[in-house]
Amino acid sequence: MLQSPALRAYDRATPLHLLLGSDTHGVTRYAGEVAGAAGAPVARRAQELVAGTRVHLHVTDRLLARDPAEAASAVERLARRVALTLTLHDVPQPTDGPVFHARAAAYSRMVRASRAWVTNSWHEHSLVGRWCTDDPRGSVIPLPVFRTLLRDPDTVERNAVPVLGVFGFVYPGKGHRQVVRAASALRRAGRLAQVRVLGRAAPGHDDEVDVLLRTSRARGVPVDVVGRVPEGDVAGALRGVTVPVVAHRNVSASGSLNSWIAAGRRPLVRDGAYAREMAVLRPGTMTLFDDGSLVPALEAALQDPATTWTSPGTDLGPGLDDTAAAYHAWWSTVDG
Known part of the structure; x- marks a missing residue:
């Protein structure tokens, strides 16, 4: 031709x-x-x-x-x-x-x-x-954002104890420890919460998972380290937590953030230059928090879990x- x-x-x-x-x-x-x-x-x-x-x-x-x-x-x-x-x-x-x-x-x-x-x-x-x-x-x-088939949040199985989810490799600065500290604060206030780590240690940081587990035990916070999630299971795993959290301290571009959004979730995202840029690019797909407001943000999300899902018709582009x-x-x- x-x-x-x-x-x-x-x-x-x-x-x-x-x-x-x-x-x-x-x-x-x-x-x-x-x-x-x-x-x-x-x-x-x-x-x-x-x-x-x-x-x-x-x-x-x-x-x-x-x-x-x-x-x-x-x-x-x-x-x-x-x-x-x-x-x-x-x-x-x-x-x-x-x-x-x-x-x-x-x-x-x-x-x-x-x-x-x-x-x-x-x-x-x-x-x-x-x-x-x-x-x-x-x-x-x-x-x-690699769009996935979205499900109605009401059809997702509820956890007996609310689960705070962090997705991606485990390494210093990814925010796992901050989420554990926040879960500990919630538990002291009488609101049970556990942490689910959807990922494995990043290369060269195998000890980080052990440190995280020791820290969580000392604080009385149950932590489940799932390990690497197979590609076909990612969307279901991301929809299976109560509150998604993206707490990177040094993020410059985040595939894990996009994965949460693709799964229909509206994660809590640590404020920063990149997070603000993405919030402008995709309005209504995330809730920003700073170091002093994570616990109140989690409390609000647990009180109203619908806020952790994107609204129907939200533009996820590009x-x-x-x-x-x-x-x-x-x-x-x-x-x-």
């Missing part, structure tokens, strides 16, 4: 997607989802790429190498062979600890090597500009098709 000149140009603007690492890694899985929605060809190894090809890479330094400088070198080598654009994930910030300066330097090198780059939020974009490099070629394409369209529009502006 003959294509119009405009369509042929449109197709040429869609780069091949290089997917590195296992599909169990969130960045790799998301890269594959974007590639599929955008109709982009996929390669699994850099050695497969033809010199001069337009290539897009979703990158976090930890996906490429343990040492940030080695990750940057890998991106620079790739950029010398192909016309490379990047989506930056896990953008460096000072709360990274001792590795922060090395990560910031690595992201600066990766950005300079690319033809153009995007982040998943304006918050991350500002982190790149503040800590990595002031590069004018950056843009923003938000993470999509979705994956919107994201693919945004990438197509952006790629068409990037010089080949």
